Amino acid sequence: MTTRDTTTLGGIARSRIEQMREAEAVAFRTARPKSEARIGNGIEGFLGGVPMHWMKDWPTPFPILVDQARGATITDIDGNRLDDFCLGDTGSMFGHSPPPVTRAIRRQAGRGLTYMLPSDDALAIGPLLQERFGLPFWQIATTATDANRFALRVARAVTARETVLVFNGCYHGSVDETMVRLKAGRAINRPGLAGEFRDLTRATRIVEFNDIPALEAALKDKSVACVITEPVLTNSCMVLPDPRFHDALRRQTRDAGTLLLIDETHTISTGPGGYTRVHGLEPDLFVLGKPIAGGIPASIWGMSDEVASRFAAYERTKEPGYSGMGTTLSANPLQFAAMRAALEEVMTAKNYAHMEHLARRLDAGLTAVIDRNRLPWHVARVGARVEFICAPGPLKNGGEAEGAHAPELEAAIHVALVNRGVLIAPFHNMMLISPATRAAQVNRLVSAFGEVAAKLAA
Structure with missing residues (x-):
């Protein structure tokens, strides 16, 4: 010993x-x-x-x-x-106050900061997101945490499944379901959570990143709604994917009828379309926060044609009422202005x-x-x-x-x-x-x- x-x-x-x-x-x-x-x-x-x-x-x-x-x-x-x-821990990844974003903020500041209605910049952003990230349908939120929460709601709605799967050591903001870890091979609540009284592992499965057999076993019973993952583990001692990992992840999720959510909030450092575009990943859902608006709080979440069609069918049959998705200050004109400038002139x-x-x-x-x-x-x-x-x-x-x-x-x-x-x-x-x-x-x-x-x- x-x-x-x-x-x-x-x-x-x-x-x-x-x-x-x-x-x-x-x-x-x-x-x-x-x-x-x-x-x-x-x-x-x-x-x-x-x-x-x-x-x-x-x-x-x-x-x-x-x-x-x-x-x-x-x-x-x-x-x-x-x-x-450090650059604001990615929030200012494109530098502090990029001039195109600063000009856009100054221009919009005199035209209103929030009014829960689209502006002209919103008309440009939709096609920009489609072209840049490859998915056809998008929504704007304020943080990546919010965007991940909303995307997981959609995943559960269209699959009629409760459980999500995460990788040990992941980081997706403060999304409750992801606040778990493995200790001696057993799933537990992440230590240090304040005021947490629930067993978060009840509806979350957790396996190690790069462990293809463990992933296959966790998906085998076809009860997992969604796998949420970064393309690279980034929040504590970076872990790169093995060469076969992402192909196996996509194949196994499809075989299990499980949706795949890629969170690029940190890995947008890879290229204009993120790790997803550079490496040809094919997510069903996509999230990006932090630097997307050059430092203004904003995030985006998108979905494939198939997920959008399934969610539209779900919407037609669900009970009327609040969806639990969206916040009052999300998709405001200041975000639109800053995001358009960042996408067109900064993230080049x-x-x-x-x-x-x-x-x-x-x-x-x-x-x-x-x-x-x-x-x-x-x-x-x-x-x-x-x-x-x-x-x-x-x-x-x-x-x-x-x-x-x-x-x-x-x-x-x-x-x-x-x-x-x-x-x-x-x-x-x-x-x-x-x-x-x-x-x-x-x-x-x-x-x-x-x-x-x-x-x-x-």
């Missing part, structure tokens, strides 16, 4: 990690006296001292108090400039080519640093989205991804990078390349990562 080494994490001595955390925390505070005075003890009037509790999850001693963000740069109120590779093939080029450069640079310092880490990438993972790879499933997560080490690296002028995502070492990102910024990130890695590995 082997014993686990508790003196190291990610191949680094825990004592060294703690030393770095302490030293970098001092440097962070020293560089931000104005911020510390205003936010160091929390913001008055907000629960927990922050407007949204995720803001407490940054590993910095206190959140960065932003003065402005432009392109791929954030400046705090102390004048510190950061090369931004030219911009994606720039993003892909620099992402490959970042991938190679980070990998070279890891190899040079002989660290047991690896880099994963899907299009313009790059992650360094403080464990050997590649990872095969969500269970392995959970085991690879090294929170204390990642937190130390994060603050050290901030102190060297670089911001990455606080939750899972994610870095995004935007159309506004420049080669010099990538070089600075690789250099800063190299300096930090060398200190840890010395």
Whole structure:
């Protein structure tokens, strides 16, 4: 029987990690006296001292108090400039305030912000979504969480089935059915859920990503309404699909009469039509949130001809009343204006080519640093989205991804990078390349990562 080494994490001595955390925390505070005075003890009037509790999850001693963000740069109120590779955790994947989106917002602001009716921009968006993502029928929502909820309602309605299937380690916003995980092979509610009194596993099956036999067994009784999945697991230590996985997933769902929902909210980094278009996936339902409107809260969800026809038949027979789909501020004219500008002028093939080029450069640079310092880490990438993972790879499933997560080490690296002028995502070492990102910024990130890695590995 082997014993686990508790003196190291990610191949680094825990004592060294703690030393770095302490030293970098001092440097962070020293560089931000104005911020510390205003936010160091929390913001008055907000629960927990922050407007949204995720803001407490940054590993910095206190959140960065932003003065402005432009392109791929954030400046705090102390004048510190950061090369931004977090980009609002994908919400600003195409840069902060892309000029076409800014112009569209300014134009629409004087014409009304919401009125529960379509505008001229809506007439353009429908065909844009059809052409870009390949499905014929679409709806607009405000968040990907909402869009996923609504799409799952449609799936259950047209299949007359209750159960959904997810993959261990998945992320689909705060959709209740997806808040489950595998522990020692058993499905349980995801730890940490607040106020949850239901057994969410009653109507949700969960298997490991890339496990084709387990997927087949879970679908065999033909009682699953829908499989909801990202094309790549992205939210904690990226897991890429095996070469045969998506073909098997599509074949097995069709054989079982189960619908397939692809959530591209993170993997839209792959190309203008997402991972789905680049790799020829054929979903029945499709969801995309976060960056679709250039930073304005918006999401889209679409469906195939067959699903739309089946749902129309269901609608003709169901009891009249509220469908449980839609919110008052969804599909408002500000969303239409920003989304049209993003689709037509920002999410272009030219911009994606720039993003892909620099992402490959970042991938190679980070990998070279890891190899040079002989660290047991690896880099994963899907299009313009790059992650360094403080464990050997590649990872095969969500269970392995959970085991690879090294929170204390990642937190130390994060603050050290901030102190060297670089911001990455606080939750899972994610870095995004935007159309506004420049080669010099990538070089600075690789250099800063190299300096930090060398200190840890010395």
